[in-house]
Amino acid sequence: MNTNTNYILFKKKRELGEILSDTFAFIRQEGKSLFTVLIKTSGLPFVLLLAASAYYTYTSTAVFDPVSLSKGELTNSGSFMISLGLMLILAVVCYGLFFGSVLNYIKVYIEHKGAVDSSLVIQGVKKDFGNILALGLISGLIMMFGFALCILPGIYLYVPMSLVFAIMIFRNVSISDSISESFQLVKNEWWITFATLFVIALLIWVIGLIFSIPATVYGLTKTFTAASEGSLSDPYAMIDWVFIVLSTLASAAKYVLYTVTVISSAFIYFNLNERKYATGALEQIDKLGTQS
Numbered sequence: 391m392n393t394n395t396n397y398i399l400f401k402k403k404r405e406l407g408e409i410l411s412d413t414f415a416f417i418r419q420e421g422k423s424l425f426t427v428l429i430k431t432s433g434l435p436f437v438l439l440l441a442a443s444a445y446y447t448y449t450s451t452a453v454f455d456p457v458s459l460s461k462g463e464l465t466n467s468g469s470f471m472i473s474l475g476l477m478l479i480l481a482v483v484c485y486g487l488f489f490g491s492v493l494n495y496i497k498v499y500i501e502h503k504g505a506v507d508s509s510l511v512i513q514g515v516k517k518d519f520g521n522i523l524a525l526g527l528i529s530g531l532i533m534m535f536g537f538a539l540c541i542l543p544g545i546y547l548y549v550p551m552s553l554v555f556a557i558m559i560f561r562n563v564s565i566s567d568s569i570s571e572s573f574q575l576v577k578n579e580w581w582i583t584f585a586t587l588f589v590i591a592l593l594i595w596v597i598g599l600i601f602s603i604p605a606t607v608y609g610l611t612k613t614f615t616a617a618s619e620g621s622l623s624d625p626y627a628m629i630d631w632v633f634i635v636l637s638t639l640a641s642a643a644k645y646v647l648y649t650v651t652v653i654s655s656a657f658i659y660f661n662l663n664e665r666k667y668a669t670g671a672l673e674q675i676d677k678l679g680t681q682s
Contacts, residue, residue, distance in 0.1 A: 397504040400496065404661045406586050410593075413654045416496075420506070424495050427508050428649070431515050432487040436645070439480040444638045446473040484645065486522045490515040492652040493559040518559055525565045529554050532569075549584050550576045555652075556659035575662040583658060590654045594647050601643035605636035 398416055417424075449470040494514035498506050529551040537544030550572035557575070558568040576583050612633065 400500055400660045401664060403664045409586055409654060409657045412657055416653055423506060427495055427511050428491050431491045431512060432484055435480060435483050435487060439484050440638050440642055442477040442480050443641045444634050446477045447634050447637050449473045486519060486526055488649060489555045489652055490518050490522050492649055493556055493656060496656045497559055521565060525554055525558060549580055552587055552655055553659050556655050579662055586658055590651060594650055598644045598647055602640040605640050608633055608636055
């Protein structure tokens with residue numbers, strides 16, 4: 391049980407800057423406890439995902455060998471497809487566990503005023519995992535349909551679809567109700583929601599680039615060395631275990647950073663919910679009436 395005296399109120403209106411600052415304030419306060427839960431719920435799938443990412447990095451080098459491609463050949467295409475398939479499947483599982491773990495952690499945090507029992511979080515993750523995967527698949531297909539029509543419909547649909555997981559977990563509603571409610575929430579609030587999501591995504595992208603610098607620098611160094619030695623045509627001369635490890639660590643950092651997006655989606659949801667329904671304000675009024 392984690393008792394937090396500096397309780398962060400989720401159910402209130404926030405501007406963009408407050409959503410950002412409170413997201414990182416929540417990470418500072420609850421990060422250790424939250425990541426302990428993530429290790430319990432997502433540790434093994436996450437390790438398998440990193441292994442699959444490393445295998446994908448290795449196989450993709452041979453497949454995209456410029457010499458082979460110029461001849462119309464695909465080297466080790468079977469291994470590449472297997473590694474890609476494994477990585478995608480494990481990524482879907484990990485993202486589902488990340489969403490379920492973080493949002494259920496916040497749900498318990500809210501219900502118990504900052505005192506988080508990890509066993510309750512894990513129970514919630516087990517209960518919601520199947521629905522999260524199904525909702526992720528459906529919302530993904532909806533966005534793919536939007537992007538297939540045109541870029542703008544895809545961007546428009548991304549905004550409500552980014553809230554469906556929070557709606558399902560915090561309101562305990564069905565998949566269809568989560569999707570329909572997401573459109574209701576962003577109605578007349580689409581632009582500010584889009585701006586918030588864009589700023590958060592940009593911030594995470596910049597932080598992710600920082601973690602990618604070692605692999606990028608090492609890769610460029612290997613490229614220049616291979617060019618000077620005349621071995622540039624050999625794809626396996628371009629990679630070694632150091633490059634694979636650095637690339638895998640960069641990928642790990644990006645996956646972990648995604649928890650920031652999940653936490654911010656909770657703040658965005660409660661901000662929109664408060665603007666539409668003022669549930670948090672009504673709860674505070676009821677408490678004052680009870681106390682008096």
